[in-house]
Amino acid sequence: MIATVDISRWHAGGAQADAIAAELDEGLQRAGFILVKGHGIDPQLAADVRAAARRFFGLPDEVKRRYSVPVGGHGWIAPGAEANAYAEGTETPPDLKESYSLGAETAVGDPLIDRIWFAPNVWPDEVAELQPLVTQYTTAVRRLADDLLALMAHALSLPHNPFATMADRPTWTMNINHYPPVSVVGEPEPGQFRIGPHTDFGTVTILDREPGAGGLQVFSEADGWSDAPYDPEALTVNIGDLLEYWSGRRWPSGRHRVLPPQPHAPEEDLISLIYFYEANHDALVTPLQPPVGRVSGLAPVTCSAFIKERLDAITVG
Template sequence: MHDNQVTATAAHGFVPVIDLTSRDSAQGRVEIAQAIDRACTGSGFFVVVGHGVPQDLIDRMFTVTSAFFALPDEEKNRVAHGPGVSGFRRMGGTTALSLDQESPPDLCQAFAAHVTGELCDEERRALGNQWATWTLANIWPENPADFREVWAEYMAAVSDLAADLMRLFALALGLEEGFFEDKFDRHGSSVAVNYYPPQVVAPLPGQLRRGPHTDFGSLTILYQEDDRGGLQVLQGADEWRDVSAIPGSFVVNIGDLMALWTGGRWVSTMHRVVNPERGDTSSRLTIPFFYLPNHDASIEPMRPFTVPCDDRPHFGTGVIAGQWMSEKLRKMFAGTA
């Protein structure tokens, strides 16, 4: 799949695979943008290969993060913080609550860090005063010793990939490549690794590793283990489709803000992480990167792109990105301590 041709195969049903190898050429970028438009108009999900993030870095990120979650509870608790902020979270929240759907808590732990969490206090104070993750300093464990270094390297690499995907998004929408750049020059993006512990006790009725939800922001870049399933995407009203991992790939999906930006032309699709088969006591670890606009970015529906006559939701008014994200996170962690 690395022959400098864009592919959009149906390897995952309605989640296509797009090869980014040819994005260094003008013609390649046009073809990739066309494939992205088809994917985002259809499922809102696609898989990228040929993305340029070194496999060695991905492997080190996975290894160092797995080592952290293998530490004794008392050591992980040293970098625990309140709900929805950086550091270790023993409970990863309840994603269904972000859509006002009642559900038991997700069977997930997490560790999160934010690009803005590395700024100085004065710079972070300029990021607004709402209940938000990106206004706080990151909290880093002392063990593993190279944890912070590897995470910083990974965040930088995936931020670069996300920025180029946004340029391709602009092309896909018939805009200048740099159209979105001033909305992301102070972006509040985050890595929030999900650790799904072994299920030695049966889940509660309706309880999943991650409940059904849509992502909140512009786009998500997800790494998942090659041999650990669980991610499902909703097709139609009630058909859940598995998205298994392709070695060396990322799963990319757009979020609510991107759907709003396009006036519903592109879709933010419901997805979930299901429980393993009973008796399977393996753990699972995924690494999502959430690429978020500047906290004060005004996101307005692009009227030329609005889909006038179908069954998709239509967006009449815009939002301020930080206020939108803050409210979603507040709902997700409602009732947690």
């Protein structure tokens, strides 16, 4: 169901680039998810980020609380703060996870905008290595996100890549998600997930995941819920709501969830690195018209207003 795209073929140019663009378009129309190989991001870097994050998540709660922020903030987001299924209008118990969240710091000088979109990142004194590792990782992943958007514009035969200007000062969020075992979070309640069913909000999401029994599932109209394929050499990429909208609903925003700890693997303990890419906070996103888009008459939207509405929806309380 989910296509694998080797982005090094895009960099090769010519007929290879055209072929991979066609594969990407077909794969995204089918599922809103792809696996991306040939991305050039050192797997050791991701492993080092994960190890540093484990050291942070292993600290006592009273230490982690020094870095506590609400959903959408930069810092520690405690268990119980989020219920992602709320974005679909489904009331569920809170998600069984904790996160360390970081984001773009390219402030524009307007206090109201900067407070929401470009707040300074908070780094834990107890794990000094986290900042240089995450900075290196997000630089590499942003480069991949820009490459993917350029490839997507090429796949739709656009005369130029609109994201070259719409995402030159983008908002983005990096969530390091920790999914603890049952001995930490307790038995899941009915309808409770590590992350409830939802779609992401931005343009592209780039996920470096650890496979597990209580892992990622994706939804398709044809197959319902199924376990996401895992390839240790590939990153998992999905379309967010903003890119679905921009594409005139040609590419569906990939609906997904993370299962709770499973009865046969209750002590499984996973960490995911998730990079949510958006566009400039003030970018005016004008949906593509048919025949490229699937739907006509969609009104232009501003990136920040579109994302903020969805962030507010998933905040518990």
